[in-house]
Amino acid sequence: MIPQSKKPLNNEEDIICKLPNELLTKILSLLPESDANRTRILSKRWKSLYALLPNVHLVMPFCWSFEQANKFHDFVDQTLAIRGNMAVEKFFLYCSKNCDYGRVYDLICAVVRCKVRVIELRFPADRYRVKFCWDLFKTCNTLVELTLKGEFVLDVPGDNLLFPFLKKLDLVSIVYACDQSATNLISGCPVLEELFVERQVIGRSDYLQRLNICSASLKRLRLSFAMCVSGDYEVVIDAPKLEYVNVLDVMLTYYYLTKPLCLNEAHIKIQATSDSESVTQFVTSISSVKILTLTDSTLMALCYIPDMPVFPNLVKFAIGNYNVLWGWSTLPRLLENMPNLEHITFLHGLLPFPHTQHSFDMRWNPPVEVPTCLRLKMKEIIIKNRETITQEEFTLLKYLLKQCKNLEILIINAHKIDHKRRDRLLNFPRGSNVCCIKLV
Template identity: 30%
Template sequence: MDRVSNLPDEVLSHILSFLTTKEAALTSILAKRWRNLLAFVPSLTIDDSVFLHPEEGKQDREEVKQSFMDFVDRVLALQGNSPLKKFSLKCVTVDDTDRVDGWVSNALARGAVSDLDLKIIIPSDIGEFYKLSPKCFECNTLVSLKIHRGIDISLVAGRILLPLLKTLVLDSVPVCPNEFEILLHALPSLEELLLDCVMWKGMEDVTVSSSSLKTLTMTLDYTLKSLSFDAPSLLHFKYSGYAALDYPVVNMGNLVDAQIDFFLSDSQLKQLREPDNDEDAHRYSKVWKLFHGTRYVGNLSLLPDTLEVLSMCSESMPVFNNLKSLTIRSDEDRGWQAMPALLSNCPHLETLVIKISVGMFVTASLGRTKDFHSNFVR
């Protein structure tokens, strides 16, 4: 017998947890010793793209879809009630939503799942989105919850019970802003929040409010009417995408580092630079509120379009008294008009890093800045 097969079942099951469930199941043909180890694997990673293999037309064959669903049923039946710590389900070909509900319920019913990762896309003739079971928001053991494209997370007030949840990822899912506030207020342990291209219903007013949140990453692929942040414990902030029309509340008094990357299309940039274009200038006139709320940050990184937007509100630039390190990235078709006002409002700046495109020329006079770095970016 080889050395690996001599290892205890618990160790072998732990090793198998690093494989996809399909790969782990294939080990059952190695020897009798391996046949039932899948029953004790504490992590299931089920992905129909791995199971079906990217062969032309294979994912559209009914017998193949049925084979995948039967495989998942067999795995869950084999495991019975054995403890399950991680359950990852990603399927884009299954059209039996009741069956999918059963898989998710099976994982949660074992009472030990700490990591739940879901991406479920249903055929358009069944519905636009898969309706996530409320049970996903009533789990005492969940520490990490990741919900990806294709899922609707309509919530019911008063039915959220996630006392241990520390990480929440919402990726390209439709969300009602009011229900989102209810959700955050029901997460007392939340520390990390990732909002990637969320489809905010109504596209009006969105508020991110959490007293425990420490890391926030947000990407916006359209313009919101207003966007507020009430996160007094936030340490790490990363924002990319379109700027909102207003930032009524920005409470981030403990920020350590922030990266802000606004997006401007070429046509928007052209309009913004047109003389006497008061309408587009007004569009970005309240961006200063976001920077005013982040004025206590220690390390700040700004990307090219952010400097352009800042030029619309340079007169309202806050003083960054705590800022020690500033990183600027720009290219030749983006302006630097905001730089003088920005640098003059950083009285304790020690390190300035400028990343520029090849061919640009930068002249810097930095009397009080201890370190100056310039990187050329192709």
């Protein structure tokens, strides 16, 4: 017999549903978006609770007809009606084919009035120019992050002020009405601190020939030009407060800086242009950087110039593939121009092709004068993306271990190294008494 205090609850009794809306919405807001969305099917009350969450996430299913699209728009209107004038923390809207741009415009206007802080909009690829409530954005003192995605045409007016308090702007796969649209959008954000531009328009142009990044407040810049039609493009950077730059570019883009930058961190992966002049000027203009990543093509352009720039503040350096033609011959020269370097990472091993077992003539002739950073500063060397260690790599590793007087750790990704090669490496003479070798 079950004690009185242990009697099971009545099946019709729902303790959770008796909790106040404020507590339930707090619980739902802690769940992943997909899990919180599933609670809408439990009952009418749960459907209303989902509409009251601080983050509004709306994904339009693929619609074959305008009638199907209108059902989605009706659902969106019902959701906003339940919320009333409640503030929106984050608003996500993903539209698909046959969406009604007029109703979408009204929706964006309604959300802006709800003191929204973060907006992410994605529209399908079509010929339409999505209408934005530019005048209403000017009065929004809460919006701090905006993301626009999709191959739709963005036409931005030439007003001086569009987003008075926007700090972060992401532009992904956008088609621009003209170069001036991108310029107007960036310059219309007077307190912008972070900008991300991704060009990924496959099969047709995004009509952007010159990207002019002019911002007196910008601190972080990321550019990704990985998949786009070929052509000659230009990027002009006029951002005196810039601290961080990350560029991934496989297109033939020419970069121009109005003045040298005092960066803290830069990651440059640029496909070198035919004359390499633009790449070398760009890297030279950021020579005050403290943390730097350079890939093989960028390194090639840099090493070809007679007067390689000096990086006096650089303490952490990550290096991409070495070109098989010039091998390690430029490494001493590169390190000599980094006198305070403490950490170096070889992202793809020490050879041009990290997983090959073939022999290469890496043209390694130890310099008569050991680079300053090796003698006095180097603390950590990391070699990634390797399976074992080849004879050629042993040559350079032996030199580094002997000449780095303050080296603390050497980490090598060599999980297939045999015992003989492992023992040989561990027995190399070390210039530092505290140096530890770690194979992972």
